[in-house]
Amino acid sequence: MNKRTYPQGVPCWIDTEQPDIGAAAGFYGGLFGWTFEDAMPPGAPGRYLIARLDGQDVGGMADARKGAATWNTYIAVDDADASAQRLVSAGATIQSAPADAGEGGRGAVLTDPEGTEFRIWQANRRLGSQVANLPGSWNFSDLHASDPVAAMAFYGEAFGWEVDDLGFALLIRRPGYGDHLEATTDPGIRARQAGVATPSGFEDAIAWIADAAPDEPPHWHVSFTVADRDQTVADAERLGARVLSQSDNYWTRTALIRDPQGAEFTASQFTPPSG
16 A cells, blocks of 8 residues: 655644643544554653554644643655745744654744744655544644735745635645645545535645634644544543534534643534535
C-alpha cells in the first residue's frame, strides 16, 4: 500500500496539546476508536503519543506547553530552515526555531501576521497523517481569521494557495494537489468527486477560511469526519465533553465540541445532496 505523502504547502499533520495526556487519550480513544503509541524514547522529558486508526497514523498528542489544551495544524515543506526564513520575509514570526523531532522529521512553530499560530513540517520517517476523510480521522483544518483577505494574501504568497468563493464558504486550494493524489494514493479522486457533484477544482482542496467570530481569537481549527453526527454528540457528552453548537447545511451535519480539557474541534458528517 502506498504511503500518503504531502507536497509542499499542503496541511499534513495535526496534534493536540493536553494538560493530562492520559485523560485525553481516554477521551479520543473512546470517541474515535484511536489507539496510541508513545513516540518518545525511554527517559525523554515529556510524552508524544501517535494516535492511530486501524493501524494508520491520524495525528499526535503532546504535553501542553502553555497549560491550555489546543489543536495544532502542520503544513508540509521541503526544507524547514529555508521555509522558516521565507515565511519570516512574508511577514510571519518564528515562535520555535526549526528543530529535529528524532528521526520523524524537522519542524518549526510560527505565527502569521495576524498572530495565528501554525506549524511547518519537513517529513523524514513521519510522513504525515496516513488516513483522512474516513470516520474517526482528520477531515480538514479551517483558518478562522479576523481579516480573511489579509490572511490569504499572506498564505498565498507563503504557500501558493488560492481561494474559491463557493457562495456558502471560502475554499482554499493548493493547485496541483489533486494531480499528486491521483498519481499516488487516490487514483479515483476526480471520478469519485464528480459522482457527488463537488465544485470544480475540489481535488485541490486543502482547507477552508472563515471570519472569526467577534469573541473568537484567530486560529487554525480542526474538523474530524464522523459517520453519525448525532451519535458522536451523544458519545462526546458521555465521555465528558461539552457540545457548543450543531449545524446542518447542504453538504454536512456538524457539531462544535469542546473536549474535557478545553480543546475545541468539529465533528462533521458528510451528507451530499445525492444521499
